[in-house]
Amino acid sequence: xxxxxxxxxxxxxxxxxxxxxxxxxxxxxxxxxxxxxxxxxxxxxxxxxxxxxxxxxxxxxxxxxxxxxxxxxxxxxxxxxxxxxxxxxxxxxxxxxxxxxxxxxxxxxxxxxxxxxxxxxxxxxxxxxxxxxxxxxxxxxxxxxxxxxxxxxxxxxxxxxxxxxxxxxxxxxxxxxxxxxxxxxxxxxxxxxxxxxxxxxxxxxxxxxxxxxxxxxxxxxxxxxxxxxxxxxxxxxxxxxxxxxxxxxxxxxxxxxxxxxxxxxxxxxxxxxxxxxxxxxxxxxxxxxxxxxxxxxxxxxxxxxxxxxxxxxxxxxxxxxxxxxxxxxxxxxxxxxxxxxxxxxxxxxxxxxxxxxxxxxxxxxxxxxxxxxxxxxxxxxxxxxxxxxxxxxxxxxxxxxxxxxxxxxxxxxxxxxxxxxxxxxxxxxxxxxxxxxxxxxxxxxxxxxxxxxxxxxxxxxxxxxxxxxxxxx
Numbered sequence: 001x002x003x004x005x006x007x008x009x010x011x012x013x014x015x016x017x018x019x020x021x022x023x024x025x026x027x028x029x030x031x032x033x034x035x036x037x038x039x040x041x042x043x044x045x046x047x048x049x050x051x052x053x054x055x056x057x058x059x060x061x062x063x064x065x066x067x068x069x070x071x072x073x074x075x076x077x078x079x080x081x082x083x084x085x086x087x088x089x090x091x092x093x094x095x096x097x098x099x100x101x102x103x104x105x106x107x108x109x110x111x112x113x114x115x116x117x118x119x120x121x122x123x124x125x126x127x128x129x130x131x132x133x134x135x136x137x138x139x140x141x142x143x144x145x146x147x148x149x150x151x152x153x154x155x156x157x158x159x160x161x162x163x164x165x166x167x168x169x170x171x172x173x174x175x176x177x178x179x180x181x182x183x184x185x186x187x188x189x190x191x192x193x194x195x196x197x198x199x200x201x202x203x204x205x206x207x208x209x210x211x212x213x214x215x216x217x218x219x220x221x222x223x224x225x226x227x228x229x230x231x232x233x234x235x236x237x238x239x240x241x242x243x244x245x246x247x248x249x250x251x252x253x254x255x256x257x258x259x260x261x262x263x264x265x266x267x268x269x270x271x272x273x274x275x276x277x278x279x280x281x282x283x284x285x286x287x288x289x290x291x292x293x294x295x296x297x298x299x300x301x302x303x304x305x306x307x308x309x310x311x312x313x314x315x316x317x318x319x320x321x322x323x324x325x326x327x328x329x330x331x332x333x334x335x336x337x338x339x340x341x342x343x344x345x346x347x348x349x350x351x352x353x354x355x356x357x358x359x360x361x362x363x364x365x366x367x368x369x370x371x372x373x374x375x376x377x378x379x380x381x382x383x384x385x386x387x388x389x390x391x392x393x394x395x396x397x398x399x400x401x402x403x404x405x406x407x408x409x410x411x412x413x414x415x416x417x418x419x420x421x422x423x424x425x426x427x428x429x430x431x432x433x434x435x436x437x438x439x440x441x442x443x444x445x446x447x448x449x450x451x452x453x454x455x456x457x458x459x460x461x462x463x464x465x466x467x468x469x470x471x472x473x
Contacts, residue, residue, distance in 0.1 A: 025069030031197025087399035196370025203367025230341035254384035
């Protein structure tokens with residue numbers, strides 16, 4: 001079952017498909033882990049029961065998301081051996097330790113404290129429970145650090161030598177880990193995760209406000225999310241600009257593809273707002289552009305020279321279509337996020353934050369925007385890296401395992417079927433959880449809310465000191 005495609009192209013489709021599913025879960029769980037840590041800290045500080053209810057509400061959502069992220073992540077690692085064994089052989093001495101450090105320093109931290117964070121408050125006390133919740137949140141950030149470092153090294157390799165067999169040999173781990181694009185990519189990724197969570201939380205809060213404007217948990221969710229949107233989105237736009245300048249320095253061909261430039265502009269490049277890239281004629285048809293603004297954004301000089309894609313041999317050029325459109329989707333969503341954040345500030349200033357159905361509907365529509373933006377950004381940077389796995393040094397065509405296209409096609413088909421069934425059910429369950437309002441005050445009922453969301457009717461709860469239980473709770 002090769003669909004008439006090469007093994008390389010099918011393997012790339014498979015990796016793109018599985019990592020797209022995987023990426024949305026860490027993008028949400030990283031932000032959610034920090035969010036529940038903040039909620040728990042607010043509960044300890046204020047002893048306001050609403051924060052405790054929100055913590056219990058979102059910790060269940062986090063647990064489901066974290067579990068799906070772990071399962072989908074395991075699949076990713078297997079592909080390095082099945083489909084990309086040549087890449088693993090040649091770059092494994094660099095990539096392998098970075099992935100191992102992620103397991104040793106981050107995953108073990110998350111796994112070790114996750115059970116305490118989810119179920120251990122009554123057993124260890126509020127203080128140690130807060131430590132466990134914070135450890136899980138920190139673990140997600142450490143995990144993102146190592147994975148982003150490995151990915152960044154593939155874009156801007158540093159700190160290595162190449163032996164006679166073409167293998168990458170580590171020479172300076174400081175340069176490998178903190179390679180030239182890492183600080184920008186890391187910051188951009190973490191902020192994207194926080195915004196993804198913020199807009200999801202904001203959508204849930206908006207949903208419940210539309211049903212009951214007096215709901216205090218919904219008000220707190222919505223208010224916290226809109227603060228994040230208003231304050232973090234401008235920072236993310238600035239960081240994205242810095243990341244773009246770094247990309248221009250180290251991967252100028254990718255920038256040419258993102259911007260839609262085929263020809264070199266020696267006296268200032270226009271900003272192409274929209275167009276249709278035509279790789280046959282090597283032109284961007286029906287371009288809507290603003291003169292010289294592209295040079296000003298990329299080099300902060302109206303007349304700066306910007307190279308076009310024709311400056312590179314055809315075999316070294318990234319495909320333009322996906323980076324061109326994905327980049328515009330990401331940027332467009334970013335400015336829509338900024339607009340919603342500013343709208344919320346205006347409503348807050350007027351005292352109408354919780355009494356503005358149009359704002360709430362807009363926030364509900366924007367709920368999935370973070371997920372779409374992170375996927376668009378991922379497609380932009382990864383497709384823009386082609387035709388290389390290690391930029392400028394190792395081609396994707398040289399990285400593929402010697403497997404027949406039919407075998408890759410069969411596994412791709414299996415992945416598509418299984419992923420849509422398993423993760424489709426998981427996402428449906430998450431929506432069921434989010435649809436339930438966090439209004440229960442009894443702690444036993446809070447623990448049983450996920451069962452009710454799944455349509456299971458739990459039996460009567462025993463109290464902590466129920467004599468019939470035969471022991472203290």
